[in-house]
Amino acid sequence: xxxxEKKLQYPVRIARTNPxxxxxxxxxxxxxxxxxxxSLRYLSQRYSMTDPAAKGALTDIxxxxxGHLEIVGSVIxxxxxxxxxxxxxxxxxxxxxVDHTTGIYPQAASGTPHTxxxxxxxxxxxxxxxxxxxxxxxxxxxxxxxLRLSDDPDVSDVLKFLRQREIVHYQRFGExxxxxxxxxxxxxxxxVNPAFD
Amino acid sequence: xxxKEKEYAIPFAAWELRLYLNTHPGDERALELYKGLCRQLDAxxxxxxxxxxxxxxxxxxxxxxxxxxxxxxxxxxx
Numbered sequence: 480x481x482x483x484e485k486k487l488q489y490p491v492r493i494a495r496t497n498p499x500x501x502x503x504x505x506x507x508x509x510x511x512x513x514x515x516x517x518s519l520r521y522l523s524q525r526y527s528m529t530d531p532a533a534k535g536a537l538t539d540i541x542x543x544x545x546g547h548l549e550i551v552g553s554v555i556x557x558x559x560x561x562x563x564x565x566x567x568x569x570x571x572x573x574x575x576x577v578d579h580t581t582g583i584y585p586q587a588a589s590g591t592p593h594t595x596x597x598x599x600x601x602x603x604x605x606x607x608x609x610x611x612x613x614x615x616x617x618x619x620x621x622x623x624x625x626l627r628l629s630d631d632p633d634v635s636d637v638l639k640f641l642r643q644r645e646i647v648h649y650q651r652f653g654e655x656x657x658x659x660x661x662x663x664x665x666x667x668x669x670x671v672n673p674a675f676d
Numbered sequence: 677x678x679x680k681e682k683e684y685a686i687p688f689a690a691w692e693l694r695l696y697l698n699t700h701p702g703d704e705r706a707l708e709l710y711k712g713l714c715r716q717l718d719a720x721x722x723x724x725x726x727x728x729x730x731x732x733x734x735x736x737x738x739x740x741x742x743x744x745x746x747x748x749x750x751x752x753x754x
Contacts, residue, residue, distance in 0.1 A: 484722045535698040535738035654699040
């Protein structure tokens with residue numbers, strides 16, 4: 480069961496609006512390598528894990544990603560607070576505003592709505608842990624790109640925190656993969672699905 | 677550390693230890709550090725596990741049946 484604490488994991492306090500920046504940051508909300516993909520991937524993969532450490536880690540990291548989804552939503556919210564339609568139009572935000580006003584819709588920067596096609600749950604712990612490590616790297620690269628595009632120190636500060644979390648999660652998934660491989664016969668581990676065979 | 681930093685930093689430190697303990701459940705030093713931070717936090721903080729998981733000198737959060745497994749549930753008799 481999920482309990483909600485009414486506080487962000489990391490504070491978001493942005494002084495200036497910037498709909499153009501919001502337009503790209505939204506990829507970490509509803510894009511292929513964003514926090515929604517991450518949380519649903521991990522929270523769904525945990526059921527077919529056999530190692531208790533993996534059930535725990537995927538649950539806790541999946542929950543943390545939901546917390547990050549909330550942080551990204553808060554950034555977008557503050558970047559678009561009380562903007563005028565003229566400001567939206569000149570910053571290229573008008574194509575989003577027409578369909579969503581300043582609401583927060585789970586889409587990529589390109590406008591593509593979020594889809595479960597962005598994630599896989601293969602039901603094989605070795606396979607799924609590899610996907611999780613790749614997912615964290617993809618998220619890290621996305622934050623790298625956003626940091627290249629951001630000229631706002633308030634925003635960059637939050638992005639740097641979220642980027643660092645992806646790297647830590649990557650290390651945790653690496654440890655889980657190592658534990659899984661260590662438990663199996665080294666000559667056979669590609670031939671066996673520990674959750675099914 | 678300013679109060680506001682403490683408000684975010686202590687729960688975060690506890691949370692980091694919690695993630696570490698999931699893959700290092702036998703690390704007693706980390707568990708002691710975690711318990712110490714939890715004592716400074718409200719029981720409702722996102723980083724704090726329920727008391728029943730802090731009884732041992734081992735990290736037991738990951739042990740036992742998880743909620744989706746039948747053994748963790750009872751039949752609901754009216």
